[in-house]
Amino acid sequence: MAISEEFHRRWCALLERVDDCKSEKALETEVLLPMLELLGYRPQDILQQVPFGKKRVDFLLRAQQSAPYCHYLIIEAKSPKQSIAHNSWQLRDYLLASGSILGLLTNGKQFRLLYNDGETVHSLWNYSRDYLYQSYRVLGSLLWKRNCDRVMEVFGSSHRKIHEQLVRAIAQLSHDPQVLSVLPIQPDLSPLTAPRNAMIITVFNNKGGVGKTTLTINLAAALAQMGKRVLLIDIDAQANLTTGLGIDPLEDIEKVGRKDITHLLTEPRLVLDDVIVKKRWGSVVLDVVPSHIRLSNMENQLIQIVDSDRILAKKLKSQDYDFVFIDPPPSFGKVNRISLMASGGVLVPTQLSPYPIRALEFVLGQVEEVGQFRETPLPIVGIAVSMHDRTSRAFNLSMVEELYGRLNKLPGGNQVQLFSEATWVPRLNIVSKSQSEGCPLFAIDSLDGLSAQDRTAAENALASFESLAQELLQKVEAAA
Numbered sequence: 001m002a003i004s005e006e007f008h009r010r011w012c013a014l015l016e017r018v019d020d021c022k023s024e025k026a027l028e029t030e031v032l033l034p035m036l037e038l039l040g041y042r043p044q045d046i047l048q049q050v051p052f053g054k055k056r057v058d059f060l061l062r063a064q065q066s067a068p069y070c071h072y073l074i075i076e077a078k079s080p081k082q083s084i085a086h087n088s089w090q091l092r093d094y095l096l097a098s099g100s101i102l103g104l105l106t107n108g109k110q111f112r113l114l115y116n117d118g119e120t121v122h123s124l125w126n127y128s129r130d131y132l133y134q135s136y137r138v139l140g141s142l143l144w145k146r147n148c149d150r151v152m153e154v155f156g157s158s159h160r161k162i163h164e165q166l167v168r169a170i171a172q173l174s175h176d177p178q179v180l181s182v183l184p185i186q187p188d189l190s191p192l193t194a195p196r197n198a199m200i201i202t203v204f205n206n207k208g209g210v211g212k213t214t215l216t217i218n219l220a221a222a223l224a225q226m227g228k229r230v231l232l233i234d235i236d237a238q239a240n241l242t243t244g245l246g247i248d249p250l251e252d253i254e255k256v257g258r259k260d261i262t263h264l265l266t267e268p269r270l271v272l273d274d275v276i277v278k279k280r281w282g283s284v285v286l287d288v289v290p291s292h293i294r295l296s297n298m299e300n301q302l303i304q305i306v307d308s309d310r311i312l313a314k315k316l317k318s319q320d321y322d323f324v325f326i327d328p329p330p331s332f333g334k335v336n337r338i339s340l341m342a343s344g345g346v347l348v349p350t351q352l353s354p355y356p357i358r359a360l361e362f363v364l365g366q367v368e369e370v371g372q373f374r375e376t377p378l379p380i381v382g383i384a385v386s387m388h389d390r391t392s393r394a395f396n397l398s399m400v401e402e403l404y405g406r407l408n409k410l411p412g413g414n415q416v417q418l419f420s421e422a423t424w425v426p427r428l429n430i431v432s433k434s435q436s437e438g439c440p441l442f443a444i445d446s447l448d449g450l451s452a453q454d455r456t457a458a459e460n461a462l463a464s465f466e467s468l469a470q471e472l473l474q475k476v477e478a479a480a
Helices: 005-020 024-038 088-098 129-134 137-143 145-174 177-182 212-225 240-244 249-254 261-266 293-297 299-304 308-315 334-342 354-371 393-407 429-436 441-446 452-479
Strands: 046-052 055-061 071-077 100-106 110-116 121-128 199-203 230-234 277-281 284-289 323-327 345-350 380-385
Touching: 005 024, 005 129, 024 046, 024 055, 024 071, 046 088, 055 088, 071 088, 071 145, 088 100, 088 110, 088 121, 088 452, 100 137, 110 129, 110 137, 121 129, 121 137, 121 452, 137 145, 199 212, 199 334, 212 230, 212 240, 212 284, 212 323, 212 345, 212 429, 212 441, 212 452, 230 240, 261 293, 261 299, 261 308, 299 308, 299 334, 308 334, 334 354, 345 354, 354 380, 354 393, 380 452, 429 441, 429 452, 441 452
Parallel strands: 071 100, 199 323, 199 345, 230 284, 230 323, 345 380
Antiparallel strands: 046 055, 055 071, 100 110, 110 121, 277 284
């Protein structure tokens, strides 16, 4: 997107106007319409108050009248006095109902951009007005009409290719090569993908009840929704991660003769692919190594295996994943040691309360002990807060001070960081509800009977998991 001084001046002037807007209508007229004009749209490109069934969208841009019936952008405006923190579910519904690709939710002071891949709506970015004064390149480029036209042309071209393949198939069935003259044939070019180098992370805290498994499931789902290929390994005999993803160890694994984590650890020739169960919810795809209660009786058997501490590490070599998350039990036994020996880092979930914080000393001690038997260091990638009570801010701050005070007294503790407050997962019933339904929170649209209150609560938690995923990605990329 070519940026001129004049564009910058006009863009900033429009953002300044927000303070004078007292209603949603004023924001639409005084700010959003002129902003769309600045981005290259003509009046005929913009439709207002467009109905889709019982829903009515404030703005619809670049409406596509011919097949494939998709549109580029919808905008849902709110009054500058109204928060947009709990309205993303409404925009998600609009995107799915209209078939639009991008959705912008704004009150003029906050801008939230969503993307619809045809099955699932993804949250891309949140921008504040202050941020957009200086850095508008990403948002402006996505909304710019010239780029909009390019995207719609690609969709049209893809649609034509589908018809070409269909015509070719019809020609083969009918043995009539004249059918091929209906549409030109173009070669099918498949993109090449680069091999992945998996980041293997054990999510570990010996203090139970801190939301470890819930955090693991939803962090993995957040990364999967961002396009990352993710594997989850349940190495806890309680199999909470397995059941939390809708896999019954008895009905879905044992009774149908499938393999699980116990077989992977004890059968030398068994490979990872033989035990993976693939789960999909829209665009969220997770590969899972399920667990089984029999693992609780296998401590002695595992001890007797030659070099058993490294058995999982060997089976995870050269696997085509971006992230592998291992969920061990909240204790320290043989399987925890196996997990840590296989990992490239440790993520520590905790609550902001006294007992979980005290447990961090033991966690870091165990990680340091295992690290002495490895060829490479075993870093703590960060401490993630779960089951966070947002109403007790003063208490939370005191617990953060307590946490850092304890860390600073431990060897290497001053290198361990708490993920930012934006990543702290709130204590909400909807988080537990999704897991009891056997799916990550990111599959919320698949759950029946959700109230507007449930959806609002889900938005709160989803934003935390998305922020945690983004910060984890930054840490991993920085360490690479």
